[in-house]
Amino acid sequence: MSDTRDKTGGTPAGTGVPVRQACFCVGVFFVLMLLFNGVAMYKSAKLLEYGRVRDLWLKVLHPVEQVSRLSGLFYVRQAAQDTVGKSLNHASVKKGGKE
Amino acid sequence: MLFPTTVFALFFSVVFFLHWGLVPFPRLRKWTLLGASLFFYGYWSWKFALMLAVSGVLNHGAAVWITRTERERTRKHLIAWAVAANLLVLAVFKYTGFLFARLAVPLAVPLCARLGTTEQLIGLQEQVLPFIEKIVLPVGISFYTFQALSYVVDVYRRHTPAAASTLDFVNYLAFFPQLVAGPIVRAAGLLPQMAVFPGWSARLDTGRAATLILGGLFKKMVIANWLAEHLADPVFAMPEEYGAVDTVLGVYAYAVQIYCDFSAYSDIAIGCALLLGFHFPINFHAPYFAVTLQEFWRRWHISLSTWLRDYLYIPLGGSREGTMRTRWNLLVTFVLGGLWHGAGWTFVLWGTYHGVYLSLERMARRLCGLPEKPPEHTPLGWAVLGRVWIFQVVCFAWILFRAQNMAAVGGILRGLGDWGRASVLFSGTAVLVLGIGFLMQFMDGNRPRRVWDAVNRWPLWVQAGVAAVLLTLILGVGPEGVAPFIYFQF
Numbered sequence: 067m068s069d070t071r072d073k074t075g076g077t078p079a080g081t082g083v084p085v086r087q088a089c090f091c092v093g094v095f096f097v098l099m100l101l102f103n104g105v106a107m108y109k110s111a112k113l114l115e116y117g118r119v120r121d122l123w124l125k126v127l128h129p130v131e132q133v134s135r136l137s138g139l140f141y142v143r144q145a146a147q148d149t150v151g152k153s154l155n156h157a158s159v160k161k162g163g164k165e
Numbered sequence: 166m167l168f169p170t171t172v173f174a175l176f177f178s179v180v181f182f183l184h185w186g187l188v189p190f191p192r193l194r195k196w197t198l199l200g201a202s203l204f205f206y207g208y209w210s211w212k213f214a215l216m217l218a219v220s221g222v223l224n225h226g227a228a229v230w231i232t233r234t235e236r237e238r239t240r241k242h243l244i245a246w247a248v249a250a251n252l253l254v255l256a257v258f259k260y261t262g263f264l265f266a267r268l269a270v271p272l273a274v275p276l277c278a279r280l281g282t283t284e285q286l287i288g289l290q291e292q293v294l295p296f297i298e299k300i301v302l303p304v305g306i307s308f309y310t311f312q313a314l315s316y317v318v319d320v321y322r323r324h325t326p327a328a329a330s331t332l333d334f335v336n337y338l339a340f341f342p343q344l345v346a347g348p349i350v351r352a353a354g355l356l357p358q359m360a361v362f363p364g365w366s367a368r369l370d371t372g373r374a375a376t377l378i379l380g381g382l383f384k385k386m387v388i389a390n391w392l393a394e395h396l397a398d399p400v401f402a403m404p405e406e407y408g409a410v411d412t413v414l415g416v417y418a419y420a421v422q423i424y425c426d427f428s429a430y431s432d433i434a435i436g437c438a439l440l441l442g443f444h445f446p447i448n449f450h451a452p453y454f455a456v457t458l459q460e461f462w463r464r465w466h467i468s469l470s471t472w473l474r475d476y477l478y479i480p481l482g483g484s485r486e487g488t489m490r491t492r493w494n495l496l497v498t499f500v501l502g503g504l505w506h507g508a509g510w511t512f513v514l515w516g517t518y519h520g521v522y523l524s525l526e527r528m529a530r531r532l533c534g535l536p537e538k539p540p541e542h543t544p545l546g547w548a549v550l551g552r553v554w555i556f557q558v559v560c561f562a563w564i565l566f567r568a569q570n571m572a573a574v575g576g577i578l579r580g581l582g583d584w585g586r587a588s589v590l591f592s593g594t595a596v597l598v599l600g601i602g603f604l605m606q607f608m609d610g611n612r613p614r615r616v617w618d619a620v621n622r623w624p625l626w627v628q629a630g631v632a633a634v635l636l637t638l639i640l641g642v643g644p645e646g647v648a649p650f651i652y653f654q655f
Contacts, residue, residue: 082368082621085442089185091371091625092440096178098633103640107171110645142634146641154391154594155644 104134106143166208167650168433169386169643176205177437180341184441188365195332195362198340198441205341206305213303217344220254221335224313228320228327228334244321248314255310262297263508305345307505309338311472316352318476325353333359340443342434346427346650348448348468355443363442370439372620373613375632377436379639380608385429385650386643388602392422394644396590396599401567404576408586412577414595419567420560421602424452427466428609430650451606453559456543456551457530458522461559473502491527496520506566511574515565522558 108131111123187194207214227247277286319325328334400415431448455461481494503516568574
């Protein structure tokens with residue numbers, strides 16, 4: 067527990083993946099992230115202040131939201147939100163009146 | 166631009182692919198990274214992005230001038246001017262209000278009363294205060310100013326050569342992952358990486374980067390946000406409303422919150438930099454597992470504590486000039502360290518408390534015939550006792566750090582003595598979240614190396630899929646919206 071050696075945190079030689087493969091990996095990650103979170107991202111863009119920025123975000127995120135909804139992958143986030151998220155973030159405190 | 170937001174996710178995806186796509190064009194690649202960093206900073210305020218760029222150009226100019234100058238006296242003048250200019254900018258933006266309203270005016274009040282010039286003092290306050298209120302503290306100014314200072318001082322000391330070009334230096338100073346809340350990366354570590362960007366032959370530790378980024382997001386979005394909203398903020402906002410159990414819970418919650426919040430930023434910064442092929446040193450190393458306060462400072466915000474050691478404590482004389490001088494140096498270093506965090510008496514007290522405790526700790530260890538540094542493997546019983554004790558010592562200091570003013574500190578201290586009142590904040594969830602936050606320290610340093618290596622061996626599409634699912638779960642479990650990182654205000 068009190069190990070304080072190797073504070074550099076550098077990557078030892080030979081570990082890791084080649085750049086091209088890492089780019090593929092990050093690309094797949096971003097596509098999946100959009101599919102999983104497209105609906106939620108669109109919903110939070112709707113909460114932005116009315117104006118050009120909001121319009122732009124809604125325009126950009128609309129197709130993402132559509133694909134996310136069609137693929138059904140948005141359920142993963144919604145399930146996490148409706149179960150653990152809801153009970154964790156909306157748990158009222160005992161008397162004292164704070165939500 | 167905050168890390169856990171859609172804007173940053175889109176920004177980073179664009180920067181990542183541009184950075185690796187432009188490998189055949191090294192100069193364009195450097196300009197692109199600089200543009201990205203300035204966009205990242207300018208997304209909040211383009212004026213301050215411009216100020217950052219100008220600071221970079223001027224500091225590099227001073228460093229080059231120092232390098233080219235043979236005469237020692239001129240070199241000394243140049244470094245003095247460079248250090249003074251950096252500190253002046255920091256002082257204007259960060260300490261004007263404190264120096265005027267909290268220091269100069271209270272000192273002037275009795276003097277003016279004696280001289281019969283109180284009305285003039287009030288008039289001066291009325292003229293100056295509106296101007297002071299207009300000063301906006303640029304995010305991250307303390308961090309990049311310290312980086313710039315370390316660069317010019319290192320060049321002056323001939324510890325590091327001046328950057329090969331202004332572009333390399335401004336890229337180092339403005340590099341977006343660590344720009345607003347550290348780690349404070351030294352020029353010797355990052356400048357050579359900025360001179361020659363990693364090419365396609367590099368290997369990226371995606372396992373480590375993903376673990377750091379996802380772990381950081383979990384710490385910030387789930388743990389730190391929950392602890393702040395449900396425990397720490399209510400207790401520190403209205404301490405008179407809570408009894409001892411809730412106050413203790415609130416203080417412990419803040420201790421875990423600030424660790425989860427700040428180490429999360431460092432982890433995400435290190436992870437993002439890794440994906441771009443750059444390596445940062447670690448900034449946290451399980452600080453609440455420290456057995457002594459000295460060890461705590463070797464594990465907490467390592468880049469700042471080593472900065473203060475190398476550029477303040479050691480130049481003051483360090484521990485080389487006798488016991489009393491060492492104590493004085495420790496005190497000065499920690500008081501200034503406290504002031505670095507914020508312009509307020511609570512921060513000065515926080516620094517003083519750490520400085521005094523460290524002096525007493527050194528004295529006690531010497532009197533007991535113990536070595537200055539605790540041995541690598543302390544017997545289990547002593548280690549547990551030491552850890553529990555130091556955690557209490559640090560938590561007590563967090564009261565000074567977190568409280569808005571001395572009245573709030575008084576409220577918290579009174580609350581700690583009120584054992585008659587029933588708890589309204591204690592719950593199973595509170596204990597669980599606190600416990601998980603505390604245990605996140607096992608992810609610090611190189612402990613999860615086996616996990617990173619295992620992740621690196623997974624097929625790439627599996628790595629991407631698991632990371633996307635975990636991120637989605639974190640976003641789902643976390644609250645709507647996200648509070649800024651605590652260290653943004655410093």
